[in-house]
Amino acid sequence: MRVTEGGVELEVPGEQTEGIEEAVFYNPRQELNRDLTIATLRAYREREERATSYLDAMTASGVRGVRAAADGWDVTCCDVDEEAVDLARANLERNDCEGRVEHRNVTALMHEEPFDVIDLDPYGTPMPFADAAFANCRDLVCVTATDTAPMCGAHFNSGVRSYSAVPRNTDYHAEMGVRTLISALARSAARFDVGIEPLLTHATSHYVRTYLELTHKPTAADAAIDELGHLYHCEDCLYREADPGLIADPLETCPHCGGNRMLTAGPVWLGHVQDPTFIGTVRDEIPYTFDTAPKARELCDTLAAELDEPTHYDQHKLCRNWGLPANAMDEFLADLRDAGYAASRAHYGGTTFKTDASVGEIRAATENNLD
Ligand SMILES: C[S@@+](CC[C@H](N)C(=O)[O-])C[C@H]1O[C@@H](n2cnc3c(N)ncnc32)[C@H](O)[C@@H]1O
Numbered sequence: 103m104r105v106t107e108g109g110v111e112l113e114v115p116g117e118q119t120e121g122i123e124e125a126v127f128y129n130p131r132q133e134l135n136r137d138l139t140i141a142t143l144r145a146y147r148e149r150e151e152r153a154t155s156y157l158d159a160m161t162a163s164g165v166r167g168v169r170a171a172a173d174g175w176d177v178t179c180c181d182v183d184e185e186a187v188d189l190a191r192a193n194l195e196r197n198d199c200e201g202r203v204e205h206r207n208v209t210a211l212m213h214e215e216p217f218d219v220i221d222l223d224p225y226g227t228p229m230p231f232a233d234a235a236f237a238n239c240r241d242l243v244c245v246t247a248t249d250t251a252p253m254c255g256a257h258f259n260s261g262v263r264s265y266s267a268v269p270r271n272t273d274y275h276a277e278m279g280v281r282t283l284i285s286a287l288a289r290s291a292a293r294f295d296v297g298i299e300p301l302l303t304h305a306t307s308h309y310v311r312t313y314l315e316l317t318h319k320p321t322a323a324d325a326a327i328d329e330l331g332h333l334y335h336c337e338d339c340l341y342r343e344a345d346p347g348l349i350a351d352p353l354e355t356c357p358h359c360g361g362n363r364m365l366t367a368g369p370v371w372l373g374h375v376q377d378p379t380f381i382g383t384v385r386d387e388i389p390y391t392f393d394t395a396p397k398a399r400e401l402c403d404t405l406a407a408e409l410d411e412p413t414h415y416d417q418h419k420l421c422r423n424w425g426l427p428a429n430a431m432d433e434f435l436a437d438l439r440d441a442g443y444a445a446s447r448a449h450y451g452g453t454t455f456k457t458d459a460s461v462g463e464i465r466a467a468t469e470n471n472l473d
């Protein structure tokens with residue numbers, strides 16, 4: 103079957119349906135992810151001019167590699183699957199693109215050779231590939247993780263195994279996934295004296311995507327580890343508290359409602375997950391010829407404006423918990439700001455937001471208009 107995406111034409115096997123992430127070789131539902139990848143690569147080239155080589159580590163149809171090669175990157179596509187390798191080669195040729203194609207386990211390749219940018223896009227968790235990616239990558243590691251249930255704490259044991267952390271299932275589950283993933287990536291990079299800085303991160307339709315800029319210095323690795331900590335969460339009133347540091351000091355009772363149904367999650371990444379200035383450049387690099395342009399640009403706007411807080415709230419979930427009707431989002435956020443708190447929408451859903459107010463302060467600031 104022939105598909106066109108971002109100006110390149112690709113042959114992909116069989117009928118590709120919008121299905122479960124795991125099952126498909128070329129997933130049309132990941133087009134937003136790929137459009138944002140190309141825009142991020144363009145923005146990154148402006149930020150770091152020496153960056154020229156791009157490893158599409160799990161290439162499948164070759165779509166990412168072909169799109170990056172068409173954009174002038176020095177591309178290597180890799181896959182363990184023979185069909186994938188043949189397809190990637192044919193798709194590069196079909197688009198008159200130069201590019202090397204490797205049929206092998208990408209972990210070995212990443213240990214052997216340095217690349218400026220590495221893109222990890224495996225089925226499920228990327229963690230088995232993380233060490234090899236950080237061992238030699240120079241500038242930017244791009245990571246997709248589709249195992250949201252483990253990362254968010256819904257499939258608890260699997261999450262603990264993959265991320266060497268304790269993720270907990272909360273009302274901000276997608277963000278729990280984001281912060282569990284980046285925590286594990288930061289600890290993997292630190293083993294190589296590499297510090298990570300997330301430039302852009304989004305949780306969209308059952309996957310998390312993050313772009314990590316690397317600094318090759320032990321002090322940068324230390325600084326990244328300093329961004330780790332724990333989250334204490336009350337299952338009754340949805341109070342949450344962030345506690346920096348690798349040693350947890352869990353709360354036995356909730357400081358807000360006095361309940362004892364407290365959860366501790368961590369170590370999670372408590373640092374910033376967006377660089378608003380960089381995201382502004384990415385946004386400007388999304389041409390309207392990309393099919394997902396309106397959605398991708400809107401996502402960039404929301405990401406850039408998102409407050410730097412480690413968890414978000416969902417207005418509807420809060421109101422349900424309070425037994426009160428919800429308000430229009432703009433009015434709800436205006437009430438918070440009028441009361442002196444910072445407040446922004448969050449990209450996790452239409453009724454999600456971030457604020458520096460605690461759960462009690464949110465209620466006090468907004469409940470007069472919840473009727
Ligand atoms: C989710 S698909 C990649 C999708 C593709 N990047 C895209 O955007 O359409 C995952 C691919 O990783 C490949 N893969 C799995 N383990 C690998 C390994 N150790 N080395 C190289 N490729 C691997 C699989 O064969 C499969 O083609």
Ligand SMILES: [Zn+2]
Pocket residue numbers: 336337338339340341356357358359360361
């Ligand atoms: Zn509580």
